Amino acid sequence: MASREPGTLIVGAGQASVSLAAALRDAGHDGPVTIVGEERLPPYERPPLSKGYLAGHRDEASLVIRSREWLAERGVALLTDERVTALDRDEMGGVATTASGQRLDFARLVLATGAAARTLPVPGADLEDVLAIRTLVDADRLAAALRADGPLVVIGGGFLGLEVAAVAREIGREVTVVEVTDRLLARAVSPALSDFFRAAHERRGVRVLLGASVVRILGVDGHVAGVELQGGDVLRASTVVVSIGSAPRVELAAHLGLALDGGVVVDEFALGSDRVTVAVGDCACVPQFFGRGLPGLVRPESVQHATDHGRSAAATLLGQPTAYRAVPWFWSDQGDLRLQIVGLVAGADHTVVRGDPGTEAFSLLHYRDGLLVAAECVGSAADHLVVKRGLEKGLTIEPGAAADTGVPLKRLLSPPAQGSADR
Structure with a gap:
């Protein structure tokens, strides 16, 4: 059967989906919102699967991002154990067909189909x-x-x-x-x-x-x-x-004739090549979104990106498009080692080592054309936070001073020299 009132249909139930749906409701949007996911659980965190959950330190319930009750209270319909197999759409909306035969009408379509293990x-x-x-x-x-x-x-x-x-x-x-x-x-x-x-x-x-x-x-x-x-x-x-590695799940996007290039190609507002379909998270290739990175398309896979990209896409759906410019960051726990990365390392031409790698607590600060573009921090959460906040504010750190661990990194943040441009 078809849903009674076309609204926003989000295909895929992950971090980006929840972020987008929550952002719609937080902005006062009261139209129908439906999330369709193939797995039995409501949207859950994936990063702990290979860390705390695998080690037995997290249980299934703790992985859930937002419960069914939380979504229901906000008027977000959630269909689990259900797969969208076909889409038919035009500029005004369309209908999705699921494996069980349900037909879901929509006015706005979001592809949040994620990626699969290669x-x-x-x-x-x-x-x-x-x-x-x-x-x-x-x-x-x-x-x-x-x-x-x-x-x-x-x-x-x-x-x-x-x-x-x-x-x-x-x-x-x-x-x-x-x-x-x-x-x-x-x-x-x-x-x-x-x-x-x-x-x-x-x-x-x-x-x-x-x-x-x-x-x-x-x-x-x-x-x-x-x-x-x-x-x-x-x-x-x-x-x-x-x-x-992973391969983005683009079968539905291909069926719609959307441009693909290592993922569903979207612009800075999360719009696909048809200018009406939104794609977010792991399935989407976005224009390089950090001002100091190299140009081109990127397909980030992180909780931060999925969350921020979902919020950006919600603004687009609400008719308030804002270019996606979030500073990327990521973490990885490997046993007792915690790695935190902020910025984009690709294209860096100079690296400053802050601290002693032999102690397993240090930071690598990366520069391009004299500007700080990224930091890789092992056991150095404070350095990671300082660089993250600095990059968000458009600041840099003089390379010649960065290695001195006797000076707190936050004291070294400063605006780029006059005439420098984000690259």
Whole structure:
């Protein structure tokens, strides 16, 4: 059956969806708002799945961002265990069809379809003990597998892979991380930070193999027995975790004919190429939104981005478009190590080390053309907060003074020299 009054339909139930719906209500919008999600839970936090939840420090209830009751009190309808399979729309609105046959009329459409874990295209990747981590179901399967015996091989040296490796080591598993590139976290952090995390994980007993390509996962009676690398070496394994990045879920956007380029292409107001469909969060590619970053499209994957992008998209839907310019930030807990990043490291041409990496509490401050563009902080929450607030205000820190830990970083914040421009 069709909904009685067309309103705002949000396809996908995650952080961006909740942020957008809440922003609509906070702004006084009283029209119908419906969120449709494929999983059984209301929108929940994903970052803890590979950290606190996997380690047993968080429970399912604590992951929920906003409860069904909270949404209902604000007049937001939530459909769970339901998948939108088709969309038909024009400039005035349209109708969504779900897998169960429901038809949902809408006046405004938001795609918040997120991303899916990339699969490993090698023989044996379908064995029972080859796991990924993207959803709560994935995390539950992995948590049970980690508490079994035998060696664990993590394929992929990105944030999720290293977070899983850290949890596995803390509970006593033998862990090997296999990364096809020449450094860990290569797509996200500076080479200096990559080197630090490799050494830190190795100190904690993780074996790290760089420049190693997996060609086959070996099995016996349907279960994992090993991982074969290019060149013939075989790693013993009873569990394999594949963590090689994510792919944006763009099937519905493609059906609508929206422009795609590593995600759903949107402008600074979260509008797709048809100028009426909004796309937010992990599925969307946005114009580089931080004034000092390099130009081009980016697809950030963080709670901060999903939250801020959802609010920006709500303003667009309300007819009050405001260009998205949030300063990006991100964190990763890897065992007892906490990494906090603010700004964009890509394109930096100079780095200042503040503190001693050997103490596992330090910051890397990154500059381009003399302006502070990013900071990578390990065990240095105060530095992270100072740089975040500084970048939000358009301030910088003189590179020659930044390394002096005897001076609080907040005292060093200053406006860029006259004539400098955000790049």
